Amino acid sequence: MSTLESVLYGFEVALTWQNVMFVFIGVLAGTIIGMLPGLGPISAIAVMIPLSYGMPPSSALILMAGVYYGAIFGGSTSSVLLNAPGVASTVATTFDGYPLAQQGKAGKALAIAALSSFVGGTVATIGLMLIAPQLSKVALTFGPTEYFALMLLGLTAIASLSDGSSVKAFISATVGVMVATIGVDAQTGTQRFTFGSPKLFDGIDFLVIALGLFALAEVTQLIISRKESLFKSGSNIGSLKITKPEVKKMAGPVGRQSVLGFLIGVLPGAGATIASFLAYITEKRISKDPDSFGKGNVVGVAAPESANNAAAGGSFVPLLTLGIPGSGTTAIMLGALLVVGVQPGPMLLTDHPDVFWGVIASMYIGNVMLLILNLPLIPYFARILYIPKGMLISLILIFCLIGVYGVSFSQFDLYLLIIFGVIGYLMRLFSFPPAPFILAFILGGMMEQSFRQALTISNGSLRIFFDRPVSLALLIIAFASLFVPFLIQRITNRGKKAKTS
């Protein structure tokens, strides 16, 4: 089958009325689950596995995929409105989305999030259609050395994630890396910082930290400051309209980050969260006006939102072409496919073309549905802001607690959530930025493991990082991104001095 024929075949599968219904149910459920802080796609899909008994495999995966990208689409809503990330991959959206909402531009921020998500999701779908099999080879070239270099590149951005003191940003990041090492070390099986408690063997869940440092810290601040409203401009959500200059400003970032996000999503283990952070960081780095990031820059919403949705699509490449789940969510989907009698793997394309092409085509339909579903509802979502403060605070607290408990079924994690809420509040009080903490936490753990894996493979020789071209290139970019800004600053300063003298 040629690509065109295959794509048409995919739409034939996806456009049966049952499958259109499943896409709709999936994206609707996903949007709602994504919007509620804490509830993520993993638990939602796990709940759906028993429902998928007896369903045709293509419909089952269409439904579950819909929940997955629907959740990432919807996750931005609570990030923007409440500073409470709906799902892990929308943490970066809070950085500029929440300030926008505070300035009375919630409507605009949500519209930008929806449109960028749509573009990201669509780019990923087209990518899947055209080059999924070829891309699976790219995923395989990424070994421990490359992951180490990629994570290092991400970490070099820590300084740029701070508003004020970069020393405080580094302290915050260091603590983040330290927290990432808690648990049983995968390379030796040794317990680190667990105090012998089995509750800490698996480390601390990302969700606990994200909700604690962002949502709970925000709530605490609200309670203590006794502000009547979350937002300066009261109950104004502003217009949804995006101006022409803004479109112009965002077109480049959205296009770039959709492609980049898709590629990062293809790498098993990287995924939507890392993609959204890298998108935010790179756009801030190359922006002419980096200081406006974190204070309500529209690009700061558009970049991570296009990247995380593109990455969600990209994560289907290793799942469908190699049978390798790159994330927790796709691992659950793999399990679900086994239940309905399909073994995902390199033979899927030949054995079950209906599953492969049907799911990809359904994503296109699903993305259009999400846009149609979300844009008109924005004014209604934004009405959350009209809820009286006391009620809103209680609601956020309840959802955070449910979200965490729903993943781990452990009271201990609830205490941890509260502890991180307190830490988050203290960090705000003493103006330590929480973003470097969370970035270092997700990148640091993987960086450390990849570093040690690589060294085991090379029998301890560091040369392995420079012998492999992709890792070498990434390392060079990482070092350049650390030192070039200093050099440029030096040169411009010297230029200025020369002029003044």
Added chain:
Amino acid sequence: MNMNKNFLTFVLILALTAILAACGDDNENENENENENSSEANSSVEADAWKPSKPIEFIAPAGAGGGWDTTARTVAKVLEEESIVDQRMAVVNKPGGGGAIGWSYINEKSTDEHLLFPTSPPIMFVPLNDQSDLGHKDFTPLAALTGDYAAFIVSADSPFDTMNDLVDAMKEDPSSVTVVGDSAPGSMDHMQFIKAVHAAGVDAKEVKFVSSQDGAGMTMLLGGQVDVYSTGVGEAVEQYRAGNIKVLGITSEERLTEDVVSEFPTLKEQGIDDVFIVWRGIMGPGDMSEESAAFYENALKEMTETDAWKEELERYGWEPNWMGSEEFSAFLDEQYDTIEELMIEIGLRN
């Protein structure tokens, strides 16, 4: 404004439903606890014909979607649907610590006769790595149900064609071969490989093992970063069919029978005397009465003979591997000792 109110109500109802759904399982547990005393009295009265008198709690000491969770849900489903057990069986997830959290929960209720849980080799590996004080001896093995086998695979362009090629290379220079598994040293993926090459005469202390995360072991093998992947037969099938890998050896006694897997050579036929079964079974709390243990053993035996169970085996690609309570306990003791000895020898345990 009216419409907005309606919408708010709608959101609130949704929220409440979510809360109720999340709390559902817990309420059940609490009710069970309240009933506990009365049911214990019942069971001691009719000692010879013990029957569950209230819903049975089926603990999956792992998150939703994994192997233990699937086993628990499948067994519960067949036992209920085939009316082998008259009581409802509620699967409850207690994830964390590689099983340790769930086991300590079960151990706290060591006299509860309405509590079951699925197990597999980690119940030996986790305590052997000092990550749990509880091991198989603290529980009542009821029956082993299925068995899978380890598979050692290399990429299609690897210089190794047989297990003996690999063993020879490792004897010559252990640092030339990197083995990957999806869990930490001392865990199953690692020890099943160590056990095999140890039986073939390799110095097991020198084996170079890398632990991958999120199931990335296959990626690292196919990408050429590592030489050997220690995994399960099930994981190897699709890549083998696609021609991406070679299977050097599997740890079953004899060749498996189904079409594709029948092509996988065993270690034994290559002259390496090693068998390793990745068994899956059901256990109960440690202080279960003999009568209730016998009831569950018989129920599970009856279940394995139903067509519904056989369908499930086929669905998941599980191989039947029945062991009754007594045989299962003896098997566990023996396997535990073998692995402990091996871990002491390679310095993972004192």
